Amino acid sequence: MIRRFHGGYRTHKASETPVLAVGLRFLAACAFHCAVAVAPFKSIGRGKPRVFVYDLPVYIADGIPTRDDRQCDGLVSGSPDLLDCLFGAEFTVRTEIGPLTLRKTDQYAMGRIFLWRIMGSVSRVAHPDEADLFFVPFWYSDAFPTPTTCPTATEIMAHLHHLDAITVGKHIFVSPRVAHNGDVCPFWWGHPWHRGLPKGAVDYNAPVHEKLAAGHMNSVMKFALEDRDCCWWAVGENTHSIPYPGFGSGLDLNMTRKLRKLREPNRSRPILAMGAFGIHGDHKEHSKSLRAELAKECKAHGLPICSGVVLKVIQKSGHTLGLSDGTFTELVTTMLRSRFCFQPTGDTPSRKGIIDSILLGCIPVLFSVNQTRLWPWNLPDLSNASVLLDVAKGSVVDQLKQIDEDRVTQLRSGVAEAAESLAYAIQDGTGDAVEAALYHAWIHTGGRPEEQHLTPGPTVWSSSTQPARKEHHGLLAFGHEAAEEKTP
Numbered sequence: 001m002i003r004r005f006h007g008g009y010r011t012h013k014a015s016e017t018p019v020l021a022v023g024l025r026f027l028a029a030c031a032f033h034c035a036v037a038v039a040p041f042k043s044i045g046r047g048k049p050r051v052f053v054y055d056l057p058v059y060i061a062d063g064i065p066t067r068d069d070r071q072c073d074g075l076v077s078g079s080p081d082l083l084d085c086l087f088g089a090e091f092t093v094r095t096e097i098g099p100l101t102l103r104k105t106d107q108y109a110m111g112r113i114f115l116w117r118i119m120g121s122v123s124r125v126a127h128p129d130e131a132d133l134f135f136v137p138f139w140y141s142d143a144f145p146t147p148t149t150c151p152t153a154t155e156i157m158a159h160l161h162h163l164d165a166i167t168v169g170k171h172i173f174v175s176p177r178v179a180h181n182g183d184v185c186p187f188w189w190g191h192p193w194h195r196g197l198p199k200g201a202v203d204y205n206a207p208v209h210e211k212l213a214a215g216h217m218n219s220v221m222k223f224a225l226e227d228r229d230c231c232w233w234a235v236g237e238n239t240h241s242i243p244y245p246g247f248g249s250g251l252d253l254n255m256t257r258k259l260r261k262l263r264e265p266n267r268s269r270p271i272l273a274m275g276a277f278g279i280h281g282d283h284k285e286h287s288k289s290l291r292a293e294l295a296k297e298c299k300a301h302g303l304p305i306c307s308g309v310v311l312k313v314i315q316k317s318g319h320t321l322g323l324s325d326g327t328f329t330e331l332v333t334t335m336l337r338s339r340f341c342f343q344p345t346g347d348t349p350s351r352k353g354i355i356d357s358i359l360l361g362c363i364p365v366l367f368s369v370n371q372t373r374l375w376p377w378n379l380p381d382l383s384n385a386s387v388l389l390d391v392a393k394g395s396v397v398d399q400l401k402q403i404d405e406d407r408v409t410q411l412r413s414g415v416a417e418a419a420e421s422l423a424y425a426i427q428d429g430t431g432d433a434v435e436a437a438l439y440h441a442w443i444h445t446g447g448r449p450e451e452q453h454l455t456p457g458p459t460v461w462s463s464s465t466q467p468a469r470k471e472h473h474g475l476l477a478f479g480h481e482a483a484e485e486k487t488p
Contacts, residue, residue: 047449048123048435048438048439048442048449049123049132049133049438049439049441049442049447050123050124050125050130050131050132050133051118051121051123051124051125051131051132051133051134051135051438052124052125052126052127052128052130052131052133052134052135052162053115053118053119053124053135053137054134054135054136054137054159054160056136056137056138056159057159058070060138060151060155060156060159061151061155062195064149064150064151064155065149066137066138067111067112067137067138067139067141068139068140068141068142068143069109069111069112069139069141069142069176071085072085072086072112072116083103083250083426084103086109086112086113086116086250087103087105087109087113087245087249087250087424087426088103088104088105088106088109088250089103089104090102090103090104091103091104091325091328091329092329093329093332093333093336094333095258095262095336097258097261097262098258100255100258100259100262100332101251101255102247102248102251102255102259102332103247103249103250103251104322104323104328105245105246105247105249105250105424106245107244107245107352108141108142108176108177109141109176109245110141110174110176110223110225110242110244110245110424111137111139111141111174111175111176112141112176113245113249113250113424113434114135114174114223114434114437115135115137117424117425117428117432117434118135118434118438120428121428122428122429123428123438128162131162131170132170132442132445132447133170133171133172133438133441133442133445134160134162134163134167134170134171134172135172135174136160136171136172136173136174137174138156138173138174139173139174139175139176140175140176140177140183140184140185141176141177144182144183145183145184145185145199146199147195147196147197147198147199148195150185150186150187150193150195150199151185151187152186152187152192152193152194152195152210152213153186153187153190153191153192153193153210153213153214153216153217154207154209154210154213156187156213156217157213157216163216163220168216168219168220169219169220169221169238169445170221170445171220171221172220172221172222172223172441173188173220173221173222173223174222174223174224175188175222175223175224175225176224176225177224177225178224178225178226178231178234178348178350179222179224179225179226179227179234179235179236179239180226180231180233180234180235180348181199181200181233181235182199183224184224184235184236185199186199186200186201186202186214187213187214187217188217188222188235188236189217189218189235189236189237190214190215190217190218190236190237191203191214192204192206192210192211192213192214193206193210193214194206194210218237218238219237219238220238221238221240221441221444221445222236222238222239222240223239223240223242223437223441224236224239224240224241224242225241225242225243225244225350226241226348226349226350226374227239227240227241229241229373229376230349230350230370230371230373230374231348231349231350231370240377240437240440240441240444241350241374241375241376242375242377242378242433242437243355243374243375243378243379243422243433244350244351244352244354244355245355245424245433246352246355246356246358246359246422246423247332247356247359247360248359248360248419248422248423249359249423249424249425249433250424250425250426251423251425251426252426253427256423256425259359259360260416260419262336262360262361263359263360263361263412263415263416263419264361264416265409265412265413265416266409267361269336269337269338269339269361269362270304270337271303271304271305271306271307271334271337271338271339272304272305272306272338272339272340272397272400272401273298273305273306273307273338273339273340273341273342273365273396273397273400274298274306274307274308274309274334274335274337274338274340274341274342274362275294275295275298275306275307275308275309275341275342275344276308276309276311276331276334276335276341276353277291277294277295277311277342277344277346277351277353278291278311287344287345287346287347290344290345290367290391291344291346293391294342294344294396295308297395297396297397298342298397301397305397306397307334307337307338309327309330309331309334311323311327311331332360335356335357335360335361335362336360336361336362338362339362339363339408339412340362340363340364340365340387340400341353341357341362341363341364341365342365342396343357343364343365343366343367343371344367345367345368345370345371349368349370349371349374350371350374354366354371354374354386355422358385358415358418358419358422359419359422359423361412361415361416361419362415363385363386363387363408363411363412363415364385364386364387365386365387365389365396365400366386366387366388366389367388367389367390367391369388371388372386372388377436377437377440377441378418378421378422378433378436378437379418379421379422381414382418384410384411384414384418385411385414385415385417385418386411386415387400387403387411421433421436
């Protein structure tokens with residue numbers, strides 16, 4: 001039987017829940033939970049959070065889509081076409097241990113990969129009462145949201161039937177981008193707003209229910225490529241940075257093992273350093289001048305000291321930029337042969353290249369303290385897997401030459417260890433980037449995996465305030481199918 005990936009969603013009209021009920025439901029939550037009779041508890045020992053996925057409609061209000069990257073929906077689950085759609089097309093490079101097949105993963109594919117992984121995970125639950133976390137599949141990935149394509153906070157909240165004062169911090173929104181002003185809608189950073197206003201505007205005269213709904217969004221957890229710990233200009237309270245999907249994502253177990261072997265600290269890497277970047281960037285961070293200077297110095301030294309890869313960009317539909325097959329091959333081959341990989345800041349501190357270099361066993365060379373604050377849930381000790389250089393101290397190549405071999409070996413060991421929680425895997429239970437993020441989100445909300453977890457048994461409701469429950473048509477069936485059909 002052919003099974004297809006539909007993301008678990010059906011097309012229907014936006015919720016008819018009265019908007020005032022958003023505020024009332026939230027205000028009644030405490031009284032509601034206090035009205036529940038004391039229930040028996042059962043002990044469950046486990047080390048992973050249980051995740052409930054909201055079954056949002058295709059359009060949330062007035063033709064506004066809940067996701068703008070549904071191109072994978074309808075593809076056969078576990079098929080090559082689906083994996084190509086999620087993780088990018090395959091390409092192969094030659095190595096001393098045989099061909100290595102990787103994927104051209106889009107740097108903004110985090111949302112759809114998260115959704116697919118959770119939907120096929122044994123940790124996904126069909127009933128919200130069993131959930132530790134609540135995943136909300138709403139994001140803009142392939143295009144920037146506009147004042148006419150953003151829902152209000154009230155319109156979003158009207159679909160979150162299981163959000164109340166107890167669960168609000170356990171709800172997770174995702175931005176597959178860097179969560180700057182242009183990447184997200186006003187509800188993301190808690191602004192009361194209405195369509196027709198500029199995205200950065202605040203509707204101070206908004207109805208009470210919109211102000212309440214917007215205020216609650218400050219407590220909702222958010223995943224994005226950057227957060228305020230690294231980048232003060234990132235918007236949204238309770239936002240946590242999650243790594244880019246990089247090389248090493250979407251691989252079968254054979255290629256995962258091969259890549260792990262290529263990362264081994266004692267493997268020969270004849271090139272001291274490499275760099276691959278365009279000459280652009282934030283003028284406030286002097287990124288453009290930094291990149292130009294690095295390119296100049298690398299060219300002056302030449303091989304085997306430094307290798308510069310020219311990124312030959314090809315234009316694709318929409319805003320998407322891609323690299324030619326030859327460029328992908330040259331980029332990966334050079335990273336695999338280099339000990340250090342230059343990762344200068346660009347338009348923002350983060351770069352997909354930082355993740356790519358770690359996954360390929362190349363020590364990332366950082367140039368901003370802000371870069372060291374990225375992705376702490378996945379890279380809790382980035383200083384053990386990277387170096388931070390100050391260009392004011394002279395030649396960056398000379399600074400790298402001064403690092404002794406013992407320290408280089410330590411850094412390469414740190415890189416190999418860090419890579420294990422950075423790839424986006426196609427298998428469940430690997431401790432990959434998705435599972436690491438959800439695990440730490442659970443801890444952040446008070447989860448205690450080391451202890452026995454107490455969950456309430458059957459309860460007796462003492463009033464009519466039981467929250468509405470929304471059926472999840474097709475979700476449970478899809479979860480089993482995805483788990484069965486994933487590449488072993």
